[in-house]
Amino acid sequence: MMSSRSIYTQLLSIYTYKLQSIENLNSKATKNTMSCPQDWPEPIVRVQSLSNSPVVPDRYIKPPPDRPTYISSSDFSNHANIPVIDLQGLSGEDDRPRAATLSQISEACREWGFFQVVNHGVSPGLMDKTQEVWREFFHLPMELKQAYANSPKTYEGYGSRLGIERGAILDWSDYYFLHFLPSCLKDYNKWPALPDYGREVIDEYGKEVVKLGGRILKALSLNLGLGEDFLQNAFGGQDIGACLRTNFYPKCPQPDLTLGLSSHSDPGGMTILLADQQVPGLQVRKDGAWITVKPSPHAFIVNIGDQIQVLSNATYKSVEHRVIVNPAKERLSLAFFYNPKSDIPIQPAKELVTPDKPAQYSPMTFNEYRLYIRLNGPRGKSQVESLKSPRNTS
Numbered sequence: 507m508m509s510s511r512s513i514y515t516q517l518l519s520i521y522t523y524k525l526q527s528i529e530n531l532n533s534k535a536t537k538n539t540m541s542c543p544q545d546w547p548e549p550i551v552r553v554q555s556l557s558n559s560p561v562v563p564d565r566y567i568k569p570p571p572d573r574p575t576y577i578s579s580s581d582f583s584n585h586a587n588i589p590v591i592d593l594q595g596l597s598g599e600d601d602r603p604r605a606a607t608l609s610q611i612s613e614a615c616r617e618w619g620f621f622q623v624v625n626h627g628v629s630p631g632l633m634d635k636t637q638e639v640w641r642e643f644f645h646l647p648m649e650l651k652q653a654y655a656n657s658p659k660t661y662e663g664y665g666s667r668l669g670i671e672r673g674a675i676l677d678w679s680d681y682y683f684l685h686f687l688p689s690c691l692k693d694y695n696k697w698p699a700l701p702d703y704g705r706e707v708i709d710e711y712g713k714e715v716v717k718l719g720g721r722i723l724k725a726l727s728l729n730l731g732l733g734e735d736f737l738q739n740a741f742g743g744q745d746i747g748a749c750l751r752t753n754f755y756p757k758c759p760q761p762d763l764t765l766g767l768s769s770h771s772d773p774g775g776m777t778i779l780l781a782d783q784q785v786p787g788l789q790v791r792k793d794g795a796w797i798t799v800k801p802s803p804h805a806f807i808v809n810i811g812d813q814i815q816v817l818s819n820a821t822y823k824s825v826e827h828r829v830i831v832n833p834a835k836e837r838l839s840l841a842f843f844y845n846p847k848s849d850i851p852i853q854p855a856k857e858l859v860t861p862d863k864p865a866q867y868s869p870m871t872f873n874e875y876r877l878y879i880r881l882n883g884p885r886g887k888s889q890v891e892s893l894k895s896p897r898n899t900s
Contacts, residue, residue, distance in 0.1 A: 723775075
């Protein structure tokens with residue numbers, strides 16, 4: 507089994523190589539002096555500014571195998587859907603509904619890696635108000651939004667690309683990324699000041715979704731045969747990482763040529779998504795086919811991330827998903843990432859390692875893994891699969 511240091515050394519080597527290309531360094535930087543890139547390799551174009559173009563610019567056109575099949579509203583209703591689970595059963599005194607709810611979550615995690623939750627404890631009014639805040643932000647004049655432009659150093663702020671590869675094919679989306687936890691990274695000055703009530707609403711929303719994440723993590727732990735606090739403690743106890751990426755997908759003149767977000771699995775622990783209720787877009791890969799998710803009213807969509815795949819020793823697996831865009835309507839979604847503390851080594855739980863199923867992954871911190879993702883951008887499941895221990899790749 508490769509050590510964490512060996513894998514990290516490989517990642518640092520990749521990082522150093524790409525950094526030299528981007529910044530045209532005159533001398534080779536060593537991994538001890540390596541620093542994060544301070545700016546994007548090319549000028550940033552806001553996708554929203556392209557939404558009225560007659561054609562999709564070449565930079566956004568995907569290779570033919572990656573292009574989606576556009577789904578009309580009439581076709582959408584005929585598609586299968588991910589499981590919808592009522593979380594009310596977790597709250598009562600009766601063991602029977604609790605056991606039934608845990609069983610539904612377990613089956614959804616093993617069969618789909620995705621599920622929706624209703625009766626989750628977050629106010630529908632707060633969910634609606636938070637979406638309204640972000641819609642208002644993305645419809646502000648461009649010069650006001652540009653004050654929050656981000657860089658690849660932390661991704662925090664207003665952005666329009668993932669990954670730092672020069673000449674990469676880009677996704678048809680803009681976004682805003684911000685931190686909730688740990689508290690040392692939470693900087694209100696980096697949150698949008700407009701609309702003027704926005705920061706207060708976003709903060710309340712974040713606190714409620716963190717509570718929900720803790721409840722779901724307990725259920726996952728129990729279903730894995732571990733103590734109910736095992737995964738929470740493996741994530742760092744109360745000292746977890748939590749962040750929000752609000753995705754804005756402008757209307758697109760040729761939605762069959764591009765994607766709002768390329769196929770990927772989420773690098774963190776667990777994602778809690780508030781999807782657009784009016785415009786479909788999220789697609790989940792199931793048995794080789796792309797399933798378009800139908801969001802239930804005021805539901806959250808939950809999916810397993812790469813870090814839980816590692817901790818569960820691949821009992822639960824993160825699942826490829828992507829986003830399609832619409833020719834006539836914009837779409838907004840809020841992806842809340844519930845992640846391990848950045849400097850804790852993440853490795854398979856010892857209780858889930860047996861002679862018949864040895865540890866699939868070497869220890870690695872979330873920071874080390876996130877470095878790899880931020881360099882390369884979305885690439886299906888290849889990123890987490892590439893980190894398997896050598897004896898498990900044959």
